Amino acid sequence: MSNPCIICVAITGSLPTKTNNPAVPITVSEQIESTHEAFEAGASIVHAHVRNDDQTPSSDPEKFAALKEGLEKHCPGMIIQFSTGGRSGAGQVRGAMLGLRPDMASLSVGSNNFPTRVYENPPDLVDWLAAEMLAHDVKPEIEAFDLSHILKAHQMWQAGQIAQVPYVQFVMGVKNAMPVDRDVFDYYIRTVQRLFGADAPWCAAGIGAQQATLNDWAVAAGGHARTGLEDNVRLDRDRLAPSNAALVQRVVELCGKHERPVATWRQARNILGLWAGPEKEQAA
Numbered sequence: 001m002s003n004p005c006i007i008c009v010a011i012t013g014s015l016p017t018k019t020n021n022p023a024v025p026i027t028v029s030e031q032i033e034s035t036h037e038a039f040e041a042g043a044s045i046v047h048a049h050v051r052n053d054d055q056t057p058s059s060d061p062e063k064f065a066a067l068k069e070g071l072e073k074h075c076p077g078m079i080i081q082f083s084t085g086g087r088s089g090a091g092q093v094r095g096a097m098l099g100l101r102p103d104m105a106s107l108s109v110g111s112n113n114f115p116t117r118v119y120e121n122p123p124d125l126v127d128w129l130a131a132e133m134l135a136h137d138v139k140p141e142i143e144a145f146d147l148s149h150i151l152k153a154h155q156m157w158q159a160g161q162i163a164q165v166p167y168v169q170f171v172m173g174v175k176n177a178m179p180v181d182r183d184v185f186d187y188y189i190r191t192v193q194r195l196f197g198a199d200a201p202w203c204a205a206g207i208g209a210q211q212a213t214l215n216d217w218a219v220a221a222g223g224h225a226r227t228g229l230e231d232n233v234r235l236d237r238d239r240l241a242p243s244n245a246a247l248v249q250r251v252v253e254l255c256g257k258h259e260r261p262v263a264t265w266r267q268a269r270n271i272l273g274l275w276a277g278p279e280k281e282q283a284a
């Protein structure tokens with residue numbers, strides 16, 4: 001049975017800098033080039049943050065607009081997902097780019113601890129971000145840092161705050177949040193299947209050295225996989241990852257090992273219930 005695996009590449013994030021790995025793309029042009037390589041290697045979703053020129057996180061809608069324009073030109077068909085994560089701003093600033101109508105945006109529906117602080121997602125902000133995504137036809141990707149976030153997504157779907165069956169990403173290995181734990185991972189999958197249906201797609205991301213572990217588990221279990229320099233800047237203990245594409249290539253090899261085809265962008269859009277790019281433009 002063919003179950004194509006969607007590979008998402010998280011190219012930049014808020015934290016890693018060129019000091020951690022010179023391959024981390026910072027400027028919009030670097031981001032477009034790095035994404036293009038990753039797209040060619042097999043990624044069909046790009047998860048993006050933007051940065052200021054001094055590498056600090058930004059939430060500037062103009063930078064997001066320039067990035068979206070370049071990605072649409074150089075990676076036609078690729079699914080563009082913007083981060084509404086909390087490291088690049090506070091409050092509604094986090095969703096200021098949703099009016100640009102990216103295909104998707106990340107959505108955290110609850111709070112938890114991060115390595116050195118609280119990751120605050122208060123209920124009124126979660127409701128507002130979800131409403132903006134509904135209004136602009138942006139599909140959320142639910143970032144599940146904890147089990148309760150999957151159940152909260154279910155409540156929001158039932159209440160009509162999320163249009164389609166929620167697409168949940170299990171995030172494991174963030175210090176002070178959910179560790180990489182196989183029993184929990186399996187329970188996450190069962191919970192998604194119970195709440196959203198046996199065929200509901202889901203994905204997983206592991207942080208740091210755990211990225212490869214979560215990639216392997218997700219591909220083997222029929223889920224979709226996130227990789228990229230945002231979550232991990234190394235290939236292994238001794239080597240920095242030379243590019244986002246190299247990390248994508250590692251997932252492509254896992255797909256071969258577990259006999260899963262790598263999803264094309266068309267297949268990925270079909271699996272996620274996203275309209276094809278040109279159709280979306282016409283509808284806008």
Ligand SMILES: [Zn+2]
Nearest residue numbers: 013083085230
């Ligand atoms: Zn991110």
